[in-house]
Amino acid sequence: MDLQLPPHEGAVISVVDMHTGGEPLRVIVSGYPEVRGDSVLSKRRYAREHLDHLRRFLMHEPRGHYDMYGALIVDSEIPEADLGVLFMHNDGYSTMCGHAVIALGRFAVDNKLVKEPQSPETQVNIHCPCGLVKAFVEYSGGKTGGVRFHSVPAFAFATDVTVTVEGFGEVVVDVSYGGAFYAFVSAQRFGLDVNKSRTRDLVDAATAVTKAVKSQVKLHHPTSDDLAFLYGTILTDGKDEFSSDPTANICVFAEAQVDRSPTGSGVTARVALQYHKGLIQLNQTRTFQSGATGSQFTGKAVQETKCGGFRAVVVEVAGRAFYTGVSRFVQEPDDELAHGFLLNHQGPFRGS
């Protein structure tokens, strides 16, 4: 059967779907209008202000779902970048996304966005809103495989901060930056287990922490105010001391969105925190496991550096991404739900 597109209005948007450790990545390959701006950060602002209907069209139902994630490839103003990217989720636009970098590394090599692929690894420089991230993609016999990346300087922003969390009282959290800011706290503080508790309970606790930190801790980033916001909360199993055993965490980000992967930017921030506390040394590789799916990334601090006045580290994160499909999305003129809506099991219907 020769599949035809139905009669539609507006652009046809083509995507390639992938996943990294279970976390989806919808890579937008054509159909988007020009994203204006003279930097990746200003393009992020432009997309938020002028093109947000397209994010909802692709991320929300009926084409996406509550926990969908996307990447829009854009031009970068940095000469050494092979590509620029904007990240999108259920509520807006992120500044860093490790699971997406792992998938995009493969995508870039497979789709010849880099010059000549090299074996055993091809370097892909991806300009994310937080800065230049270097991905190293396994490449052999014409096939791409696992990906490791070096993120932007990561640093512990504040440790042992007491916040008052609705429903839980005073909670002590750490705040760390790995291209995006996260609050970290052991799930045990809420009587929960990141591997065994109901996802809904983990989401409720993490969301309450996010709300508290957002209102009670003022964040700042040395290079741009656009980076100074709390992206989410990561509940951990509390096993921060170095060990060859995996340590589990679950990341709840954006609007109570649950990462299926161990969270590349979260692993970056968590390694920076562990390094800051003297719990891990340079080049000690730790395995991080998703409490949601059991999928794993590895992470290690590879170099000391600075970010403004913060002592920072370059963190290497490694994982594997897979392709799941290719789609072309359209909108029929008489479809009242075509613009996208969100439904989760806890809240009311939210049309967009």
Ligand SMILES: O=C(O)[C@H]1NCC[C@@H]1O
């Ligand atoms: O791997 C990561 O860094 C991302 N996954 C979804 C939330 C984060 O952006």
